[in-house]
Every structure is written in structure tokens, then in C-alpha cells.
Amino acid sequence: MKAFISILFVFLSFYSYSQSETIELLDFSTDSCDNTYTNPYKIKNRILNTNGSRDTLTYSIRISGNCCSKFTGAIEFSDTALNFIYLEENDICACHCGFTLFYKV
Secondary structure, three states, rough: OOOEEEEEHHHHHOOOOOOOOOOOOOOEOOOOOOOOOOOOOOOOOEEEEEEEOOEEEEEEEEEEEEEOOOEEEEEEEOOOOEEEEEEEOOOOOOOOOEEEEEEEE
């Protein structure tokens, strides 16, 4: 299953980047399955947190997925949008839970 999370950002978010620099995914990771939700099927994909340092930004994104899922992340950047992409690869398990995906750009 391939899913896309698209978030629009104003260029001011990327004030540290000049026109000649490219935005690339430096690191991608996930936390373990969080099964504390009473109904994980109702989890909405959303940005939980954004942290910035001098030349990097880290985004934490909450999603819902199968308990046995393993994720691969990527980004796409256009003039006005940073798209967070994840590929969910899994064996089917009889459970569903929340995951946090961490993108460092």
C-alpha cells in the first residue's frame, strides 16, 4: 500500500535554503506500534511536531497502520509543497495501531 501525505508550506519555512540548494531526505525512522488507542482506525494522518535547527527540519507525523508494518519514507518538493511519502510493507496481522514517522530534511 502506498500512501501520500501532502502538506503545503510557505517558502518562509525554508528560509535557510537558497535557490541553488536542494531539499533532500536526510533520515527516516519510525517508532514502534502504539496500541494504546481505543480505536486506531480513527487515527487521522497529521503532523504532530516540527523541529528546526540551523540547516535541518524534523517532522513527526502520526499515521495508522497494520501492527506488522515496516515503513520506507521519501519526500518530494515542489515550488510550494513538501510532500511526505511512505510505503507500508507488511505481513498481514490481526491488529492495527498508531505509528509516528520521523522525516529529517
